[in-house]
Amino acid sequence: MSMAVTTGATSRGGGQGRSLASGRPRQRTRAGQRPRKAPASKQRAKAPSIQPPLSGVSLSDIRQKGEGFLDFADRFRTALVVIAVLLVIFAALYAPAQGLYCAWRDQGVQQEELAELAKTNEQYQSDIDRLQSREGIEDEARRRGYVAEGESEIVVDGTLPTDADQDGARDEGIPWYLALGDFVFQYR
Numbered sequence: 001m002s003m004a005v006t007t008g009a010t011s012r013g014g015g016q017g018r019s020l021a022s023g024r025p026r027q028r029t030r031a032g033q034r035p036r037k038a039p040a041s042k043q044r045a046k047a048p049s050i051q052p053p054l055s056g057v058s059l060s061d062i063r064q065k066g067e068g069f070l071d072f073a074d075r076f077r078t079a080l081v082v083i084a085v086l087l088v089i090f091a092a093l094y095a096p097a098q099g100l101y102c103a104w105r106d107q108g109v110q111q112e113e114l115a116e117l118a119k120t121n122e123q124y125q126s127d128i129d130r131l132q133s134r135e136g137i138e139d140e141a142r143r144r145g146y147v148a149e150g151e152s153e154i155v156v157d158g159t160l161p162t163d164a165d166q167d168g169a170r171d172e173g174i175p176w177y178l179a180l181g182d183f184v185f186q187y188r
Helices: 059-075 077-131 134-143 163-167 176-184
Strands: none
Touching (some): 077 176
16 A cells, blocks of 8 residues: 655545645546635635835834824823814714804895895985975986076086095905804805
């Protein structure tokens, strides 16, 4: 009972030969067929290869830095948990706060527009009331170039002062806290 050792073929004696390289038994195959692979559970797991460290950093340096980070985390655990909770709360409340801020700013802008429209409406109403009287009609006719019997027209060159000249230049800037809120909540 001898076992033949072969390098490329199985022994002809009916038994399985052993490979010289691995010492494991070979599988018998028919001519022209490839041997079957063992199931994944029976295959040996290859150990992950450790690549050499890059740029002079050793594994012990990495361990020391990791231990330093863990020491830091242990020392400031409460502060880190509080910061993490605050970040989660901020992220959860940002969208509703943004909607509330934008609605508040829109309401302020619309109230200003409403106040301007109410002022303009009062001016129109006073013009209507003035034009309902005889003196108002005569003043408007003179302004448009009409003259009554016995009057003569005089033309004066120049410009009349406007409302902007009388009120002065208005600063349309907004306060710093609104500018900051507009930036944080991306208002318009």
